[in-house]
Amino acid sequence: VRVEDKLYLNRYLVDAGRAHIKVRPHTTPSPQLLSLVNVCPAHCYEMNSTGQVEITTDGCVECGTCRIIAEPSGDIEWNYPRGGYGVLFKFG
Template identity: 50%
Template sequence: MSVVVKVEEKLFQNRYKVDSGRPHISIIDEDKCRNHCEAQACTVCCPAACWTAEANGQVTVISDGCLECGTCRIICDEHSNVAWEYPRGGYGILFKFG
């Protein structure tokens, strides 16, 4: 018998050390997200749900739970509107199982 484990349950096992005031991901030009990117794919493709589409079309990013996978950089390739770097040493995601 196989056991079904939801992604959310697996993600809950990870821990994060937040570098307060120094996010490692940011939006370069917020106007580009609001007025030139119809898909806003970053808001649905991020496995950690760090990206959110607001009712007014604004996209916000909160990197506190980021998995550092780089999906947002890849999905925003058309507009190249994501400033992304790894967190400083000792900060970011702490994987429990690897």
């Protein structure tokens, strides 16, 4: 089973307007920030048409990978979603 197929089993409650991860405004992404486009298992990070990295947190599984890579360098700000929001894992 592919990771992408398993991700579709999860459910999310989106906290509209209160993204739990923010990307610091930048003109050129740092190597750490750029790597997130490839390492995020939920493909939340994308390069836009003008070369900046953007995030859509709706499908985030809160794995913390991007936090470990890019929060120490100040490229992102990472917080857990508010209670009741975020990913709901469904097993089986």
